[in-house]
Amino acid sequence: MQSLKTTFIIGVFFVFILGSLAFFINIEGEEEFSSLAKKDKTNKSKTKKKKEFREFEDSTVISKTDKVENEPSALLNDPAIKQAWGLKKSDAGRAWKVTKGSKSKIVAVIDTGIDINHEDLSENIWVNPGETGFDSKGRNKASNGIDDDGNGFIDDVHGWNFVSNNNDLKDNHGHGTHIAGIIGAIGGNKKGISGIAPEVSLMIIKYFDPKVQNTDNLKNTINAIKYAVKMGANIINYSGGGTEYSKEEFEAVKEAEKKGILFVAAAGNERSNSDQFHYYPADYKLSNIISVTALDPNREVLASSNYGTETVDLAAPGQNIISTLPDNSYGFMTGTSQATAFVSGAAVLIMANKTDFKFDEVKKYILSTGDSSTSLAQKTRTSRSLNLFKALTILDNDVAANGVVVRGPVSESFTAGREINNNTTEISSFGKSLIEAVSPKTKVNRVGGKQ
């Protein structure tokens, strides 16, 4: 009798577990599961767009493991790198022969925080020089309780937590640690994976924490952007967004533009056409923004990803992406957040390789050198997906008037986007034409914006 009862309990337990798995792992593995996201799940249709607040744009942890398979190295010696299809599809191996990035390039990761002690991240975390070393009393500036650099934040040695207004960057979700790893996990250390930019400094700015209720994600985001601008980030990576237009957020990103900071933003996982239903900050009409949608391994945009031939700049790998998770773990996530991180990493490589490039040149090389495809022409402004090696090696001089690469390490036809075809009369102006064609966002309607 006792054993029958036990069998019944075990049976119920398995049904519960299977049910939970079926919920988390849907067909594409990208359903949102945070309480905030669930609350607004009904708004994920193409017709309902107005939201009252900035929700956290989630990515599902598809699987998680404490160990990574020790496979033969394909690119660097990091054991899990073979599972990183996105690195191969975006030609990271050849790109790393040109550059692996630079610690002098700072990416502000505005997200859920990070595991700063992660074995595959810790050495690439940004350190605020004004909050390190010792003060006049011999105390460690990182923990002396004093705002040593006078920036308004006490002991902000690696960044700031705008959810709890302190320097605790603990990642209670996993999303921020995952994004940080895609951009800049340590490469060649025989552990885990490698980021797109294995050498970089990751400034950690926290705007969302699933354990803290009733926070204002939009306000936290705006403060996070201001912090990144103040503290000298070269690139801001932001995976969040919402359909609510915010003048204050626009101004913050504009300030970043003035300072020459590239702003890489997720197109969003709303399954909608952003040309009709705008998604911010990706859709603000600012020249420093790159809006990124997500690709599967067959180079098709995910059904869950936002798209738009006027508003979404390009596509990058975003399905089943392996990266770092808290507590020295690794796992796979899906979404435009992951794709965004790929592009931020690409920007680091270009900035490290061409130190004189301004943000607009970096943007130009990312957008104009990707791999073009007809299916992407229906979904993005450039018809392209990220190619790291081409972004580093194709130069203006190598591109003929017809958009064909005529010399240099890569020799292949690359068809310029439809806007660009009107601007190819002179070789010398081709590069300029490209950036003029791909930089300004032309839309004026702000459907879904604040009235």
Ligand SMILES: [Ca+2]
């Ligand atoms: Ca400080």
Ligand SMILES: [Ca+2]
């Ligand atoms: Ca201090």
Ligand SMILES: [Ca+2]
């Ligand atoms: Ca590694």
